Amino acid sequence: MRWFIAAFMFLLGLVLAETSLLPAVLGSALRPSLVLTCTAVWVALRGTDGLLWVFVGGFLLDLSSNTPVGLTSFGMLIGNIVAGLVDRAPIPSATARAATWVALVTVVSYGLHVGGLALSGLQVDVPYAITNVVLPLMVLNSLLAVLAYAVLKPISERLERSQAGRTIVL
Amino acid sequence: MNRRSSRPLLAPILIAIAGIVLVLSLSSGLPSAAEGPLSTALTPLQELFSTLGKGIGDLFRSAGELQDLRQRVQALQRQVDELSIENLRLREFQAEVRQYRDLLNFASQNPIYDIVGADVIGIGARCTPEDSNRPGVGVCANVVAGDPSPFIRYITINAGRQHGIRVGMPVVGGGLALVGRVGQVNESSSHVQLLIDPNSYVNAQVVSSRATGVVAGQSDGSLHLQNVPQTDALQVDDIIVTSGLGGMLPAQLPIGRVERIISTDAALFKEAVVRPAVDFNRLEIVLVITAAPGMTNTLQLP
Numbered sequence: 436m437r438w439f440i441a442a443f444m445f446l447l448g449l450v451l452a453e454t455s456l457l458p459a460v461l462g463s464a465l466r467p468s469l470v471l472t473c474t475a476v477w478v479a480l481r482g483t484d485g486l487l488w489v490f491v492g493g494f495l496l497d498l499s500s501n502t503p504v505g506l507t508s509f510g511m512l513i514g515n516i517v518a519g520l521v522d523r524a525p526i527p528s529a530t531a532r533a534a535t536w537v538a539l540v541t542v543v544s545y546g547l548h549v550g551g552l553a554l555s556g557l558q559v560d561v562p563y564a565i566t567n568v569v570l571p572l573m574v575l576n577s578l579l580a581v582l583a584y585a586v587l588k589p590i591s592e593r594l595e596r597s598q599a600g601r602t603i604v605l
Numbered sequence: 606m607n608r609r610s611s612r613p614l615l616a617p618i619l620i621a622i623a624g625i626v627l628v629l630s631l632s633s634g635l636p637s638a639a640e641g642p643l644s645t646a647l648t649p650l651q652e653l654f655s656t657l658g659k660g661i662g663d664l665f666r667s668a669g670e671l672q673d674l675r676q677r678v679q680a681l682q683r684q685v686d687e688l689s690i691e692n693l694r695l696r697e698f699q700a701e702v703r704q705y706r707d708l709l710n711f712a713s714q715n716p717i718y719d720i721v722g723a724d725v726i727g728i729g730a731r732c733t734p735e736d737s738n739r740p741g742v743g744v745c746a747n748v749v750a751g752d753p754s755p756f757i758r759y760i761t762i763n764a765g766r767q768h769g770i771r772v773g774m775p776v777v778g779g780g781l782a783l784v785g786r787v788g789q790v791n792e793s794s795s796h797v798q799l800l801i802d803p804n805s806y807v808n809a810q811v812v813s814s815r816a817t818g819v820v821a822g823q824s825d826g827s828l829h830l831q832n833v834p835q836t837d838a839l840q841v842d843d844i845i846v847t848s849g850l851g852g853m854l855p856a857q858l859p860i861g862r863v864e865r866i867i868s869t870d871a872a873l874f875k876e877a878v879v880r881p882a883v884d885f886n887r888l889e890i891v892l893v894i895t896a897a898p899g900m901t902n903t904l905q906l907p
Contacts, residue, residue, distance in 0.1 A: 447650075462886030463758070486615055557756075557757065
């Protein structure tokens with residue numbers, strides 16, 4: 436239970452940093468998606484069990500955004516599922532695998548995001564969105580994924596050890 | 606994701622929930638219903654993070670803009686000197702007028718009393734969202750967040766329904782320059798659609814030629830003045846203000862200046878790039894105009 440509360444607070448902190456801290460620091464410049472990156476790295480580390488946090492993070496972002504509720508969480512979930520399906524490719528480095536995973540999630544989830552916005556009647560310049568937003572964010576988020584992986588990997592290992600220990604005791 | 610999951614049904618369940626919420630929100634406008642309580646809880650935290658971010662941002666910016674700041678300080682110092690002189694003159698003038706008025710009143714009503722003059726009192730203008738109850742005053746608000754979606758340009762302000770904010774109300778910055786319009790209202794916060802949002806369209810007028818057109822936000826964050834008839838004059842540095850047409854916005858709110866004309870003579874309408882009067886990167890405090898002559902505030906924004 437304590438682990439869930441800590442994870443939720445961490446995610447809430449990421450959402451606040453993404454919606455309030457980064458805009459104040461970077462202005463209207465392109466900003467990396469902290470929630471997308473961290474949750475995608477977490478799924479890459481933990482498997483489908485990590486999808487719960489993708490859903491929670493995406494939903495929190497949805498509620499801070501003026502886009503239709505569910506659009507971000509749905510896009511991020513599908514992005515992670517697609518990344519999981521493509522994950523069969525042999526990538527020797529675990530960090531590179533996480534970065535690739537995040538790149539795929541970024542492309543798929545923002546692609547769905549653009550589609551959803553268009554579906555809801557909002558005007559989106561699709562070629563501009565792809566070349567000037569999605570592709571740069573793919574690079575930006577992938578770079579951030581390297582840092583996120585370095586932070587989340589020990590946490591995942593620790594969690595795994597504690598779960599294994601609990602299983603033995605049981 | 607080649608690990609074996611301990612919860613095989615988790616992914617389909619979560620996708621189904623997100624999909625249902627998305628369909629509901631697309632069809633029935635779920636956002637405003639769901640955001641109320643959460644926004645109330647999040648707004649103070651967003652304010653805290655925003656303040657922190659501004660501090661960090663200022664630290665980085667100050668190093669890079671030192672040279673620019675020096676020049677601006679010199680220019681502003683000159684301006685301050687000029688304004689101080691003008692202010693002094695005005696104060697003297699105001700005091701003189703009041704004195705004359707008092708003298709006249711007292712002289713006519715109480716000819717036996719001495720006349721007492723009064724000092725001119727400077728008016729401090731600091732407003733908070735709580736000022737919304739005062740008639741004739743806009744609601745002042747702090748910018749607490751930006752929109753996480755990179756495809757739309759909205760900001761979140763810490764004034765909402767409880768402060769009298771309604772959808773469609775104009776939001777202005779320094780010098781009453783138009784920042785945007787309220788797009789969505791929660792209990793204690795609101796989402797403001799910026800002028801530079803790709804779905805923002807504002808009826809505008811060129812001050813010098815009285816030509817009318819539409820100022821539209823672009824995907825790259827720039828502003829374009831569109832639909833200006835070829836017969837109307839349009840020049841670089843022309844000042845663009847709101848025209849007030851449509852009743853959504855009051856007239857004469859500054860929008861910006863014409864930076865570059867991009868249309869050709871062969872085009873049906875003239876089009877120009879507009880340099881906004883507001884620096885959207887440094888929005889910290891805004892004012893929401895809650896009432897103005899001819900403003901209806903009935904339209905929903907996209």
